[in-house]
Amino acid sequence: MNPSAKYILSIDLGTSGPKVALVSTDGEIAGHFFAPVPLILLPGGGAEQDAQKWWRAICEASCRAIENARISPSEIIAVSASAQWSGTVAVDRDGRLLANAIIWLDSRGSAGIRKQVRGLINIMGYGPFKILRWLRLTGGAPGLSGKDPVAHILYLKTNRPELYRSAYKFLEPKDYINFCLTGRFCATADSITLHWVTDNRDINNIVYDDALIRMSGLDREKLPDLVRAVDIIGEVKKDAAECLGIRPGIPVIGGTPDVQAAAIGSGAVDDFSPHLYLGTSSWLTCHVPFKKTDIVHSIASLPSAIPGRYFVADEQETAGACLNYLKDTMFFADDGLTGKAPKDVYRLFDELAAASVPGANSVIFTPWLFGERTPVDDHTVRAGFYNQSLSTTRADLVRAVFEGVALNGRWLLCCVEGFVKKRLDPIRVIGGGALSDIWCRIYADVFNRTVCRVKDPVLANVRGAGLLAAVALDHIRFSDISTLIPMEKTWEPDPENTSLYDEHFSIFKQIYRKNRKIYARLNDT
Secondary structure (H helix, E strand, C coil), rough: CCCCCCCEHHHHHHHHEEEEEEECCCCCCEEEECCCCCEEEEECCEEEHHHHHHHHHHHHHHHHHHHHHCCCCCEEEEEEEECCCCEEEEEEECCCCCCCCCCCCCCCCCHHHHHHHHHCEECCCHHHHHHHHHHHHHCCCCCCCCCCCHHHHHHHHCCCCHHHHHEEEECCHHHHHHHHCCCCCCCCCCCCHHCEECCCCCCCEEEEEEHHHHCCCHHHHHCCCEECCCCCEEEEEEEHHHHCCCCCCCCEECEEEEHHHHHHHHCCCCCCCCCECCCCCCCCEEEEEECCCEECCCEEECCCCCCCCEEEECCEEECCCHHHHHCCCCHHHCCCCCCCCCCCCCHHHHHHHHHCCCCHHHHHECCCEEEECCCEECCCCCCCCCCCCCCCCCHHHHHHHHHHHHHHHHHHHHHHHHHCCCCCCCCECHHHHHHCCCHHHHHHHHHHCCCCEEECHHHHHHHHHHHHHHHHHHCHHHHHHHHHHCCEEEECHHHCCCCCCCCHHHHHHHHHHHHHHHHHHHCCC
């Protein structure tokens, strides 16, 4: 350890739980720990988590990370948080929770938001005057799938009116963590974006727009005040410090949601430098010097954590979640018929995928286990295996899952490259899925792009949150970050495999187009 190093306590609250790390001001990770938090799935598209369990898990992970790092609390100079984006935490005036947190997977607000955005005449489900105002001011619009916070809040307003009236603020998950740290109700301009009520035209002066708030059916007083991601929003409270195992009074940075933190932690901070995140969900993004929207594919350039910058926003709903489903439901279900999943189950999945052949013997998997956001905004679409036969092996099915997630990612890549008008190559890959060599190989072949795994890919978000704080405290500049994060391994596309995947990609898109009406009939409830 460097005896002169200073560290950021960096928090990343993912869907499966928080990861806490000690990140030095030049991006080195001294120690980290993960604590799980359960996901609560409810009828009708509900997806919630207990935010009290978030905080308890964060405190446990913080103490264990400090222990693992073997550093003194005196060396920790700030706290910075990242978290899953597009969630809603309802709290009263004292910050007490009024209900479970509604998270990004929740689509119960679909009917409410569809009603809210309609007009007398409608284009793709939106009133033309409404959609034009949303696009002009925010760069996007509420998704019809109901998974944005504005839809969550409308759902509560309609279905739990007493809770809505009792709510003092509705906070994003990251901003709830900041409240627990400081006692301050605030949101960063990047975290509030998916409420679709801010004027983002001047990237250096993002403010709430009263007309958008009225049009969305929300109340301004229930939304937190805005700060920048690099602002110091307060100091760690004494009780929070005791739980975390750190000193009270150290500064707390505004922080940023997971997508923006990942962009920083991947090292892809230059304009048009792409990264692919491969975790529970997935996204493919880069920073851009312009504000733009592709409403057809639900892609927009939105405010970044980096002041004065936009990034390309998109999300594939289920990526690594497909492997979790394979593990928990198909292979090792808790029903007494199978044993418990081995600790190295994902390595076993890698071995099974490698035992099949590119193309999975013509089995194609569609990864839409919980609907989709981009490149199609469709909450009714569902997953499935296509072209199974009696000769299909378990190895084929596992490989088809790896390939299906990548094929959906290629669809997204096509749309993002059309959006930025540039070929994105090479592509940095981060997240838990990046640890799989076979998956990185499949992505390189499916994308026909060079894929580079960054060092410690599962720690990109906590690294990004830590580096954001290092910039906020003037230890480094954003322009330094790309040089601080080395590449660990690189895969070049195999032309023979790419040719095969070109054909499968064409079929993959046809599966959606020919079946989307069936999905809607079965699932549009």
